[in-house]
Amino acid sequence: MLNERNLAAHQDCESCPIRHRAVCARCETNELERLEEIKYYRKFEAGQTVIWSGDRMEFVGSVVSGIATLTQTMEDGRRQMVGLLLPSDFVGRPGRGTAAYDVVATTDLVMCCFRKTPFEDMMQKTPHIAQRLLEMTLDELDAAREWMLVLGRKTAREKIASLLSIIARRDATLNLRGTEGPLAFDLPLTREAMADYLGLTLETVSRQISALKRDGVIVLQGKRHVTVPDMSLLLEEAGDDADGGVFA
Amino acid sequence: MLNERNLAAHQDCESCPIRHRAVCARCETNELERLEEIKYYRKFEAGQTVIWSGDRMEFVGSVVSGIATLTQTMEDGRRQMVGLLLPSDFVGRPGRGTAAYDVVATTDLVMCCFRKTPFEDMMQKTPHIAQRLLEMTLDELDAAREWMLVLGRKTAREKIASLLSIIARRDATLNLRGTEGPLAFDLPLTREAMADYLGLTLETVSRQISALKRDGVIVLQGKRHVTVPDMSLLLEEAGDDADGGVFA
DNA sequence: CGGTGCATTGATAGGTGTCAAACTGTGTGG
DNA sequence: CCACACAGTTTGACACCTATCAATGCACCG
Numbered sequence: 231m232l233n234e235r236n237l238a239a240h241q242d243c244e245s246c247p248i249r250h251r252a253v254c255a256r257c258e259t260n261e262l263e264r265l266e267e268i269k270y271y272r273k274f275e276a277g278q279t280v281i282w283s284g285d286r287m288e289f290v291g292s293v294v295s296g297i298a299t300l301t302q303t304m305e306d307g308r309r310q311m312v313g314l315l316l317p318s319d320f321v322g323r324p325g326r327g328t329a330a331y332d333v334v335a336t337t338d339l340v341m342c343c344f345r346k347t348p349f350e351d352m353m354q355k356t357p358h359i360a361q362r363l364l365e366m367t368l369d370e371l372d373a374a375r376e377w378m379l380v381l382g383r384k385t386a387r388e389k390i391a392s393l394l395s396i397i398a399r400r401d402a403t404l405n406l407r408g409t410e411g412p413l414a415f416d417l418p419l420t421r422e423a424m425a426d427y428l429g430l431t432l433e434t435v436s437r438q439i440s441a442l443k444r445d446g447v448i449v450l451q452g453k454r455h456v457t458v459p460d461m462s463l464l465l466e467e468a469g470d471d472a473d474g475g476v477f478a
Numbered sequence: 479m480l481n482e483r484n485l486a487a488h489q490d491c492e493s494c495p496i497r498h499r500a501v502c503a504r505c506e507t508n509e510l511e512r513l514e515e516i517k518y519y520r521k522f523e524a525g526q527t528v529i530w531s532g533d534r535m536e537f538v539g540s541v542v543s544g545i546a547t548l549t550q551t552m553e554d555g556r557r558q559m560v561g562l563l564l565p566s567d568f569v570g571r572p573g574r575g576t577a578a579y580d581v582v583a584t585t586d587l588v589m590c591c592f593r594k595t596p597f598e599d600m601m602q603k604t605p606h607i608a609q610r611l612l613e614m615t616l617d618e619l620d621a622a623r624e625w626m627l628v629l630g631r632k633t634a635r636e637k638i639a640s641l642l643s644i645i646a647r648r649d650a651t652l653n654l655r656g657t658e659g660p661l662a663f664d665l666p667l668t669r670e671a672m673a674d675y676l677g678l679t680l681e682t683v684s685r686q687i688s689a690l691k692r693d694g695v696i697v698l699q700g701k702r703h704v705t706v707p708d709m710s711l712l713l714e715e716a717g718d719d720a721d722g723g724v725f726a
Numbered sequence: 727c728g729g730t731g732c733a734t735t736g737a738t739a740g741g742t743g744t745c746a747a748a749c750t751g752t753g754t755g756g
Numbered sequence: 757c758c759a760c761a762c763a764g765t766t767t768g769a770c771a772c773c774t775a776t777c778a779a780t781g782c783a784c785c786g
Contacts, residue, residue, distance in 0.1 A: 302627045304717055310630040312623035323616055330620060357605055364612045367619060368571055372578060374622035375560035379550045381629035382558040382677025386774065421733060429630025431775055436734055453733065453782090469552055634742065669765065679743055684766055701750085701765065 238271035238340055246342070251318035252292040253366065256358040264356075268348040272341050274298075280321070280333040280341070287329050289343040290322030296339035297418045300331040301426060311427040313370070316400065320366055324350050337418060381429045384469055389428040390438040391467035394448065398458055414457040442467065486519035486588055494590070499566035500540040501614065504606040512604075516596040520589050522546075528569070528581040528589070535577050537591040538570030544587035545666045548579040549674060559675040561618070564648065568614055572598050585666060629677045632717055637676040638686040639715035642696065646706055662705040690715065 243249060243262040254265055271294070274280055280298060281287065293315050300313035312331060315321060321333060321341065344352075353359050380392050401415040417424075421439075425432040442448045447467055449457040458464050491497060491510040502513055519542070522528055528546060529535065541563050548561030560579060563569060569581060569589065592600075601607050628640050649663040665672075669687075673680040690696045695715055697705040706712050 300623075302623070304627070304631065306717075308631045310627040312626045325613070325616075331623070357608070360605070360608060360612060364608060364615060365573070367612065367615045368573075371615060371619045371622060374619060374626065375548075375550070375579070378560045378622065378626060378629055379552070379558040381626055383552065383556045420731095432733080433735085433776080434774060437774095440734070469554075668763090680765080681744080681767085682742060685742095688766070 238273045241271065243269075246294070248292060248294055248318040248342075252342075253320050253359060253363050254292075256362045257356070258358070261356055261358060264352060265344070268344050268352070270343055272343055274335040274339040274341070276335055276337050276339075278335045278339075280335055280339070281329045283329055283332045285329050286327060287322055287346055289345055290320070290324060290349055291341045291343035293317050293319045293321065294340040294342050296335060296337045298333055298335050298339055299423065299426075300333055302331055309426045310429060311423065312374070314427070320363065322346070324353055324363075336420075336423060386428075386430055386434050386438050387441065387467065388469045389430060390424075390435065390442060391447070391464055392470070393424060393428060394442075394456065394458070395461075395464055395468050395470070398456075398461065398464070410461075412457055412459050413461060414455065417454045417456060486521045489519065491517075494542070496540060496542055496566040496590075500590075501568050501607060501611050502540075504610045505604070506606070509604055509606060512600060513592070516592050516600070518591055520591055522583040522587040522589070524583055524585050524587075526583045526587075528583060528587070529577045531577055531580045533577050534575060535570055535594055537593055538568070538572060538597055539589045539591035541565050541567045541569065542588040542590050544583060544585040546581055546583050546587055547671065547675075548581055550579055557674045558677060559671065560622070562675070567618075568611065570594070572601055572611075584668075584671060634676075634678055634682050634686050635689065635715065636717045637678060638672075638683065638690060639695070639712055640718070641672060641676060642690075642704065642706070643709075643712055643716050643718070646704075646709065646712070658709075660705055660707050661709060662703065665702045665704060 243254065243266055244259075246252075249255070254262065257265065269291075272291075274296075283302070295317055298315040298321070299311050300315065301309050301311045303309050315333070323330070324346070353363070380389055384392060397417065398413045398415055402413060407413070419427065421432045421435045424430075425435045428435065430438075439448075439450075443450050446459070447463055449459065451457070491502065491514055492507075494500075497503070502510065505513065517539075520539075522544075531550070543565055546563040546569070547559050548563065549557050549559045551557045563581070571578070572594070601611070628637055632640060645665065646661045646663055650661055667675070669680045669683045672678075673683045676683065687696075687698075691698050694707070695711055697707065699705070
């Protein structure tokens with residue numbers, strides 16, 4: 231299964247782009263050296279499945295670059311995305327043998343993987359890893375709960391605006407830009423993936439995006455590039471406080 | 479704010495009913511002794527608010543008995559329950575100053591509280607606590623993601639059946655009964671609270687419960703006491719595998 | 727040039743929300 | 757003890773939002 235094509239070149243932890251945000255963020259130099267010994271990189275192409283729900287988990291790891299999604303599927307095919315994995319996000323659950331969700335690369339993806347058992351051993355001995363993982367898991371729990379409000383109580387239009395807000399905000403922080411003035415970004419998801427995230431059909435997603443465009447809340451160049459002339463207007467459409475306090 | 483009426487009698491950790499499941503589950507005797515020093519009990523009456531979203535968190539703690547809910551509210555009043563807190567569940571987030579959600583007692587409630595700062599200090603020095611909290615947080619994250627599927631993709635009828643399944647299952651494990659044969663339990667939630675949990679209106683909740691009753695999936699005695707003649711039938715209505723693998 | 731994947735748009739149906747009224751059980755005060 | 761208020765619940769009529777089914781458009785590529 232592993233071959234040269236998906237085994238990427240080894241990279242130094244010290245120069246890693248997610249060094250200060252991933253599960254290893256708090257590790258000392260000597261702890262990083264121990265991690266170096268059990269880590270390896272893997273590449274996935276856009277559309278490729280990283281893990282199937284129910285499969286044995288051979289590894290856990292961090293997203294280094296690219297975007298992956300976590301989805302659940304019902305027997306009749308209905309799907310719900312339950313997580314969006316961005317660079318520095320952690321994949322897998324220490325202490326559990328099989329994957330609970332499908333993990334799919336939506337863009338080309340590079341992961342920093344640790345074989346599961348050695349990582350679990352190391353977690354026992356390295357509080358810095360467990361502490362950081364707790365912090366990250368608490369953040370993910372908050373994000374999941376925010377999303378429950380979106381799924382349970384928001385209208386289709388508000389759902390779209392909420393998703394666009396999140397992507398815009400993340401893009402702004404990632405590129406160290408403020409949230410003042412017009413924002414522009416690319417949608418990393420297809421209409422169908424957005425629908426899976428929002429609990430809608432892809433037709434409704436398309437219609438609501440067209441409506442937001444028609445109303446001047448967003449401007450589209452092509453299908454995927456979005457410009458937001460006034461972020462506070464978008465936040466208002468999302469049903470959040472215009473201050474954006476929700477995700478602070 | 480604290481007075482004799484909501485300050486409950488001190489209780490020994492060793493004889494605590496949630497001793498083996500709460501955040502202190504892995505603590506040694508000497509660690510428990512240190513926890514004893516910073517803990518105190520508080521009682522809340524049904525309907526009382528434990529913490530308001532945005533308030534300063536003075537304490538974290540465990541639910542000892544009773545049930546509490548975690549809810550988010552939008553400016554226009556729409557509400558979504560994002561968590562159901564049962565005995566042994568943990569309340570609060572170490573490392574954060576203010577509450578992110580409203581915590582409300584839906585039944586009479588007893589909590590084992592720790593003042594926040596001493597608890598955070600102790601967590602640093604006591605891996606057993608941090609380890610257990612990580613495990614519990616991962617479980618909660620899984621539960622939240624399960625619920626995202628319910629909110630995003632299930633019909634009203636399936637939502638009701640899902641909620642009843644969860645309550646029935648929990649009740650069975652709590653009382654050490656198997657899931658074979660008929661199950662009976664009391665609903666700990668009003669129709670409105672169920673609606674807040676399921677992302678529905680209380681009218682729709684009422685209608686779907688009536689429909690499940692009419693179809694023989696459940697039997698009602700009064701408004702709150704439910705009997706499930708055939709659990710696999712209920713699970714089928716919930717859209718889950720009849721084996722119940724989802725929550726295993 | 728046609729094929730394929732993705733997206734948009736239209737017509738229609740169905741599920742759930744909204745508004746309104748009536749019912750039930752419980753507790754309270756006269 | 758009864759009358760009443762009140763919260764919680766049930767049921768009905770109707771409107772509206774979103775899903776469904778279907779056709780078309782668009783960009784990219786063999």
